[in-house]
Amino acid sequence: MGKGPSASAARPERIVIVGLGNPLLRDDGVGLRAAGLLAERLAGAPVDVLQASWGGMRFIDLLAGYDRAIVLDAIEWRRGPIGTVYRLTADQAIPTVRAMSYHDLSLGSALALGRALDIPLPAETVFFAIEAKDTRTFGETLSPAVEAALPEVVRRVEAQLMQWNVRWGEPCTKPALHST
Numbered sequence: 001m002g003k004g005p006s007a008s009a010a011r012p013e014r015i016v017i018v019g020l021g022n023p024l025l026r027d028d029g030v031g032l033r034a035a036g037l038l039a040e041r042l043a044g045a046p047v048d049v050l051q052a053s054w055g056g057m058r059f060i061d062l063l064a065g066y067d068r069a070i071v072l073d074a075i076e077w078r079r080g081p082i083g084t085v086y087r088l089t090a091d092q093a094i095p096t097v098r099a100m101s102y103h104d105l106s107l108g109s110a111l112a113l114g115r116a117l118d119i120p121l122p123a124e125t126v127f128f129a130i131e132a133k134d135t136r137t138f139g140e141t142l143s144p145a146v147e148a149a150l151p152e153v154v155r156r157v158e159a160q161l162m163q164w165n166v167r168w169g170e171p172c173t174k175p176a177l178h179s180t
Contacts, residue, residue, distance in 0.1 A: 012046055013046075013067045013068065013164075014048075014065060014066045014067050014068075015046065015047040015048070015066060015067065015068045015069070015070075015161070015164065015166060016047065016048045016049075016050060016062070016063065016066045016068075016069050016070070016122075017035060017038055017042075017047055017048070017049045017050070017069070017070045017071075017072070017157065018031075018035070018050045018051075018052060018062055018063070018069065018070070018071050018072065019031040019032045019033070019034050019035025019036070019038075019049070019050070019051045019052070019072045019073075020032070020051075020052055020053070020054075020055060020071065020072065020073040021033075021051075021053065021073060021074060022053050022135075023053075023140060024138055024139070024140060025135050025136065025137065025138065025139075026132075026133075026134045026135060026136075026137050026138075026139045026140075026141065026142065026143065027074050027130075027132035027133055027134050027135050027142055027143050027146045028074050028132065028135035029074075029140070029142065030072070030073075030074045030130045030132065030142055030146050030149070030150070030153075031051075031071075031072035031073040031074060031130075032051045032053075033142065033150060034072045034128075034130075034150055034153045034154065034157070035049050035050065035051050035072055036051070037150060037154050038154060038157055038158075041154060041158070042158075042161075042168050043168065043169075044168045044169055045161070045166055045167070045168030046166060046168075047161065047166060047168075048066075050062060055073075055106075055107050055110070056106070056107070056110055057110055057113075059107055059110045059111075060110050060111070060113070060114040060119055060121070063111070063114075063121050063122055063125070064114070064119050064120060064121060065120055066121075066122045067122055067123060067124075068122050068123065068124045068125070068126075068164060069122040069124070069125040069126070070125075070126050070127075070128065070157055070160060070161075071107070071125060071126070071127045071128070072127075072128050072129075072130075072153060072157070073127065073128075073129050073130075074129070074130055074132040074135055074146075075129035075130065075131055075132060076131070076132055076135060077129070077131060078131070079131075080131055081131065081145065082131050082132070082133040082143060082145040082146060083130065083131060083145035083146050083148055083149035084130070084131040084149070085128055085129070085130055085131075085149055085152045085153055085156060086127075086128070086129045086130075086131070087126065087127070087128060087156065088126075088127040088128075088129055089108075089125075089126075089127070090107060090108040090111050090112075090125050090127070092108075092127070107127075111125065126160055128153055128156055128157060130146060130149050130153060131146075131149075132146055133145065133146060
């Protein structure tokens with residue numbers, strides 16, 4: 001006699017989008033702004049959209065229990081013009097603004113530690129990092145080039161979700177955006 005469906009087939013895949021940043025430090029808030037836009041556009045999608053102002057070890061808690069994740073953050077890489085949107089792996093995400101703190105682990109290191117501790121973390125994590133101009137000046141507005149990159153971030157996240165066969169557009173019965 002055959003066994004019943006596997007645990008992964010018995011439940012829908014859990015996907016999370018996490019926008020990282022500080023809304024009071026100009027371009028550092030781009031991940032939060034992108035998450036807010038996506039929460040509106042993805043109404044009815046089987047994804048959770050979160051906003052957080054920290055990374056490192058606490059990042060493990062945000063991703064625990066999800067099968068796939070998309071993380072949005074500012075980056076000061078200076079490999080492209082301000083507003084460039086990069087698609088990064090966890091190992092490449094080290095230079096994103098929230099991904100690294102002198103008092104904490106990088107996101108990639110946090111994910112590796114979580115896996116070593118057998119914490120159920122996403123099998124796939126995609127980072128979209130936006131080249132920032134100013135993440136150190138107090139202010140709630142994004143620089144013009146970073147603001148102009150928001151539609152590209154949204155488009156790329158939606159394309160990633162479609163690649164994962166996620167569909168949306170039906171009425172949503174849960175809150176779209178969660179801040180932590």
